[in-house]
Amino acid sequence: MTTAAKTNVLNLSTEEFVHPGNRACSGCGLSILYRIGLKALGRDCIFVVPPSCLTVMQGLFPIAASQMPILNGTFASTAAIATGVRAAMKRRGKQTQVVAWAGDGGTADIGIQALSGALERNEDIIYICYDNEAYMNTGVQRSGTTPQGGLTTTTPYGKKEQGKNLPEIVAAHNPAYVATCSASYPLDFHDKLLKAKQISGLKYIHIQTPCPPGWGCEERMTVKIGKAAIDCGLFDLYEIEDGKKQLSEPSRKLLKKAKLPSVQEYLSMQTRFKALSDEQIAVMQERIDQKWADYRQEFCAE
């Protein structure tokens, strides 16, 4: 497994692809990812975007928020449309990177059929899912990745079901590359994109993306909350290549810690978890502890 080049604020490209002023909410995790992600992807890219916050962020016709070719498509068909664009590029003999960029609803729910098809065919595209854990663009309705207990406008007393573990569902298709990222670690995302660009076949990147209006927090807390999710061991950053999983640095360093901060600290930073009972939080904590016990066995034995 190759180690990605380490980009930092000193050597990050100063070229901007997103125009100043766009329609993202203040504190938007996606806007961080979009700005930094485009720096990694460069100009020779075509984006395919389903209905999502990114649709709105791009701006309203005839004004665009970025300088990229973007094809807006129907909700369920992001991976299929990206397949078609990639097929066209192949016909034209072009290496142009085709990037599908969708939300959690567009990926885990309505778009999962097309994604699964593209994964099976191992299409040569990058598929990015920015997961803000609900349908935020339509005003915070529950999605397949909304965590258990989470308050949304359609789960007014908290979601009863567990969220889908989408990166693992994707990994079960055995694609070329799977990585998880966080809006709080945009340079990790940047470097994983650089790596993905070098790999042929389907590259899937899943990003936990804090959303202040949807999660119920102040705009200034976006990065802190994303970091807290990783620090308490709830959300892990990793890469899967050739079926082999490896933790990325922000999560790997937790292996050395005897005890992680309790999940309660992360949950209490957001109003969406205020309906969780102590019992539910205890169950959540148990699951995290078990996961990290397994991780220590898996990764520390090496």
Add this chain to the structure above:
Amino acid sequence: MSEKLIDSGNNAAAMAVQLAAAEVIAAYPITPQTPLTEKLSELIAAGKMDAEYVAVESEHSALGVCIGAASAGVRAFTATSSNGLLYMSEQLHWAAGSRLPLVMCVVNRGIGAPWSVWNDHQDAMSQRDAGWIQIFAKDHQEIVDMTLKAFRLAELVHIPVMVNYDGYYLSHTYMPFELPDAQTVREFLPTYDYAHTLDPEKPESLNTVTLPDARNDINGVKQPGYMDIRHNLHQEMRLALQVWEEIDADFQQRFGRGGTPILDPYRCDDADFVVVAMGTLANQFHDVVDRLRDEGLKVGVLALQIYRPFPTAIIAEALQSVKAVLVYEKGLSYGNQGALYADLKSALYPYPNRPQLHNFIVGLGGRDIGTEDLYQTLKTACLQEALGTPEQNDTPQWIGLQL
């Protein structure tokens, strides 16, 4: 060199798509379309056709792949039937709104529930308002010729074209037809450069959110809003009729076939009574018309070759002075009438001496359309009309009900 063949309608369509040099094919199997996509996958796998074949997971994705490919400037094709067409319905509207020059064969089949794999036109009729051009073939030669002409039309007017042909009646039957010479087809259908495609050198954001009102761009130039964009689609679809006629004239000059791009009349010149039908049903009426002519009734049949855009003025001119128009169709707008019937009635409304119209529903879900039934119902309707004008009766008459 052109080639004379005897083969199935589905294979005829596949060979036309091969001749048209479509570069991206995406399709999902559904009866009775399946042999068409099987043939294309076989041609591509064997290296006889230079194209990408994408085996997708649904019809929605099939048209999604075509939308992606065409948005990137590459000629793309798909095909489906029945519920498959309905499953991709959202994408049909999207492709039309995005003004993509796609071609799709729809091998017409009844829609479930209950399941039926057999032919009628309800699938195509249910998509009449999607913004696609819809043409109907009556035989294998028309499948070939219309498919080639459809690509030219789609690329000239930037509106997708649906080539309809009857499931089983055409898709699975063998018939002689002429396959045009490849070089002549290349001259008729040259590669096409699209003005607005996905290109990192000229980045454009396609299908972005529009507002109800027109809006200035960064140079202060007013750009269309949603309604203006949709108005353009409608206007240019109306103009597509003339373009279709021009394409047909050009095709006729190169290949020696054509001359009936919009209406294909049979013994209509002096007719008092004219049957209007689409697809193979119109051909089935030839024998009925001959028999009634022998009995002294002045009857003809008019095949409608293009349903959307509806050739309102052309068909109304052709029918305005006859005594009665008998509309036979394989689909209807439930709770109202046959869709073609309603369209024809509306087209004839401005004419003071407009004929009476009668509506017949036949062959739903493959119910056998007996030529004798067509003969009897047509004769009865004509004789009633000849005796004196009955009141306009909008209730469709169902032919061939068994219970």
